Amino acid sequence: MQKSVSGFSKLTKTEKIEWIVNHYLSGSKASKDTLLQYVNSDEKLQQLHDEFIENTISNYYLPLGIAPNFKINDTLYAIPMAIEESSVVAAASKAAKFWMSRGGFKAKVIATTKIGQVHFMFPGDKQKLQAFFNAVKPQLLEDTKDITKNMEARGGGILDIILKDKTSEIDGYYQLHATFETLDAMGANFINSCLEQFAKTFKAEAKNHLEAPVEIVMSILSNYVPDCLVRAEVSCPIEDLKDKNIADPELFAKKFLQAVSIAEVEPYRAVTHNKGIMNGIDAVVLATGNDFRAIEAGVHAYAARNGKYSSLTHAKIENGVFTFWTELPLALGTVGGLTNLHPLVKVALEILGKPSAKTLMEIVAVAGLAQNFAALKSLTTTGIQEGHMKMHLMNILNQFHATDKEKETIIHHFKTHTVTHSAVVEAITALRQ
Numbered sequence: 001m002q003k004s005v006s007g008f009s010k011l012t013k014t015e016k017i018e019w020i021v022n023h024y025l026s027g028s029k030a031s032k033d034t035l036l037q038y039v040n041s042d043e044k045l046q047q048l049h050d051e052f053i054e055n056t057i058s059n060y061y062l063p064l065g066i067a068p069n070f071k072i073n074d075t076l077y078a079i080p081m082a083i084e085e086s087s088v089v090a091a092a093s094k095a096a097k098f099w100m101s102r103g104g105f106k107a108k109v110i111a112t113t114k115i116g117q118v119h120f121m122f123p124g125d126k127q128k129l130q131a132f133f134n135a136v137k138p139q140l141l142e143d144t145k146d147i148t149k150n151m152e153a154r155g156g157g158i159l160d161i162i163l164k165d166k167t168s169e170i171d172g173y174y175q176l177h178a179t180f181e182t183l184d185a186m187g188a189n190f191i192n193s194c195l196e197q198f199a200k201t202f203k204a205e206a207k208n209h210l211e212a213p214v215e216i217v218m219s220i221l222s223n224y225v226p227d228c229l230v231r232a233e234v235s236c237p238i239e240d241l242k243d244k245n246i247a248d249p250e251l252f253a254k255k256f257l258q259a260v261s262i263a264e265v266e267p268y269r270a271v272t273h274n275k276g277i278m279n280g281i282d283a284v285v286l287a288t289g290n291d292f293r294a295i296e297a298g299v300h301a302y303a304a305r306n307g308k309y310s311s312l313t314h315a316k317i318e319n320g321v322f323t324f325w326t327e328l329p330l331a332l333g334t335v336g337g338l339t340n341l342h343p344l345v346k347v348a349l350e351i352l353g354k355p356s357a358k359t360l361m362e363i364v365a366v367a368g369l370a371q372n373f374a375a376l377k378s379l380t381t382t383g384i385q386e387g388h389m390k391m392h393l394m395n396i397l398n399q400f401h402a403t404d405k406e407k408e409t410i411i412h413h414f415k416t417h418t419v420t421h422s423a424v425v426e427a428i429t430a431l432r433q
Helices: 013-024 030-036 043-050 088-100 125-142 145-153 188-207 251-266 267-287 291-305 344-352 357-381 384-399 404-414 423-432
Strands: 066-071 075-082 106-109 114-121 157-165 174-181 214-221 231-238 313-318 320-331
Touching: 013 030, 013 088, 013 214, 013 357, 030 066, 043 114, 066 088, 066 357, 075 088, 075 267, 088 157, 088 267, 106 357, 125 157, 125 174, 125 188, 145 157, 145 188, 174 188, 174 291, 188 214, 231 357, 251 320, 251 357, 267 291, 267 344, 267 357, 291 320, 320 357, 357 404, 384 423, 404 423
Parallel strands: none
Antiparallel strands: 066 075, 106 231, 114 174, 114 214, 157 174, 231 320, 313 320
């Protein structure tokens, strides 16, 4: 029987599980056993996970895979990817191997500026507000010195603060729009602390210098970072595109460009196209302890920056050379947060050679580009389902609790047959009969 509860957070984990099982899982022993099965037997490790979030009752695992053979700026990487979707790691690995013999991936960070805003309302004279801001700006910076001193010692800090007039959109609405450099840190807490101090100083000083009060609405960083950009690309002569699935490189290149062009102009296609890019990006972001929700929000906003949602990748053919690239915002960190806490995140970063935030931006952008290349290569040659359904075969077999011997027999069967869900069901049913 479902019911509300008071003081749930104060219950022990065992009590929380008992409450959930009794009131939302009909007392199911099987459900309770599953929750307990995923609780780590190492008490210290489990306590660490318990303290990541609130009201923990178990752990939710995702596979951590490796996509090897990524040659990026002439350095070889094996890229860790945390994801549940079949064929993503395989596709990235295939794209990496394809381009490793064709010069590899090139990547570079264009900018690393991050943004935060103090949103406030002011009903008074605009010119007086601007004059006041100009006068108080040095004080805003001075009052954050205790917050910024360590970041500044490493070469980061507050880059600038400007006053933005947004009254044409909301009556009386203005912003303190600040830009930051947070180096290898994601910087969310740093930015928000600076913004809250800006707001405190700005409001206090306004009482003495403005005829109308300043009402602070909120102070918060933005996950839209169009000036925290990285570019990744691959290129080679068209004739070098030939492989076992590409008999006619010129035809392939032409169809590939057409596929990208469609995603550039057709939002329905662009969303799925970009989702494939994010398969690669999110998997590395998650494996390295970064905030994939923030990355998703910022990247998709960037895809619509010109007023229409469009492709994040682009392609061209010039002088017989095929080039495929992406340019997108990635605000990543390699210190702070889960990067210092989660044991598997530490291992993932070690696998990548303990990269700086800039290097991680390059690696993540390449993973997204590779994923998109693999998807478009399949779509314009064999079709997406051939490779995807073969990778999905194991999931279907596991749904039917296939034994090792049954798996071996059915996998052999589908080496020469098309994989569909219904075909797999028919095969396992026939085998068991």
